[in-house]
Amino acid sequence: MSDSLDTTLSKVKRGPNRASYDKTTALEIIDASLMCHIGQTKEGQVFVTPTCHWREGDYFYWHAHSKARNVKGPTDTPEKVCINVSLLDGLVMARSAMHHSVNYRSVTLFGVPELIDDKEEKVRQFKIFLDKVSPGRWEQLRPVNDNEIKATGLVRIKIEEASVKMRAEPPVDDPEDYNWPVWAGVIPMDRTWGEYQQDPKQPTAHTLPIPPTAF
């Protein structure tokens, strides 16, 4: 049995039948998605910032310009941020407007960001991130330099307080509506990579990278 991420804070209030606290499921959703939304406050005002994320073990990482709001180091009053990762999987078309829904996978995480300042660890993490996007590419690139490492802020939270919400099923209509004469079912959303667009400034043709998974 997998670990539970259930806490008072991560307890799902609405639609608990679609919720779980299963760590394995949470990690799968985190790995399957490239972008998350980070919520935090500044002088009492909420800000939500979309950003790319990755994971190593029990830690959830993100990076940004070292001066950015969402990678600032610890302050006098460390804040527990809230991060949501969600994947839209399809439209659920029911017989009544109110039973329309979406199929989705979503994880909500809470934690106090921990700044990673060690140079070697930062580079190691950046490679893990790039390996998620395009395995094998890191080794082909112009190596990172000190200025780039310094200019990039890196933070993480431990994945220990979180909830999962998912829906992956046909519409659930009121029993008396199943004969209503309208098409009902699921329209899946597919995410795929389109045709690669080589940089017009590329002087010569190069081997294409290994195609990454579509997040």
Add this chain to the structure above:
Amino acid sequence: MSDSLDTTLSKVKRGPNRASYDKTTALEIIDASLMCHIGQTKEGQVFVTPTCHWREGDYFYWHAHSKARNVKGPTDTPEKVCINVSLLDGLVMARSAMHHSVNYRSVTLFGVPELIDDKEEKVRQFKIFLDKVSPGRWEQLRPVNDNEIKATGLVRIKIEEASVKMRAEPPVDDPEDYNWPVWAGVIPMDRTWGEYQQDPKQPTAHTLPIPPTAF
């Protein structure tokens, strides 16, 4: 010239070269996406909730179970929520790790939610929402009833304080790196609808709905 949504709060601090406050652009991104992320606080703790949204004129709408955190009516201390709408459009593969990026369209909105309690207006808005997802479908459905209207909370904010961030271009590498021997360019992300999955509980075949746009 289009209206500006620029305010002290919506001013973009990081990457201002990718930012704008153009209302027409913001409305286009809002309409092109189905889901947003709403940030708000409860007793000082930030929560980020993914939800579906729609728009009419200058107003941004969402709904939820009438008891849900994110559609609660005005309290003694009305909070200005932050909402982000973002669409991932592709991976930007550069010659150095640090210049990798994503192409995207993103809008960040601020506003104090206004509860819509009028029954007729609620139904009118639910139809606008369904028309966004699948034009012409509302008229085919089993009509909404009073309990459903009551159980669904509806709120809106005026679109007047917001910022747009976008990236839609090839990698921008350091000048001396353009000859580095690695493929560089953009891998576009395509969102399409997969094969419709008719509800197994559907007793007879029905005409398929008009395919909605892929959000």
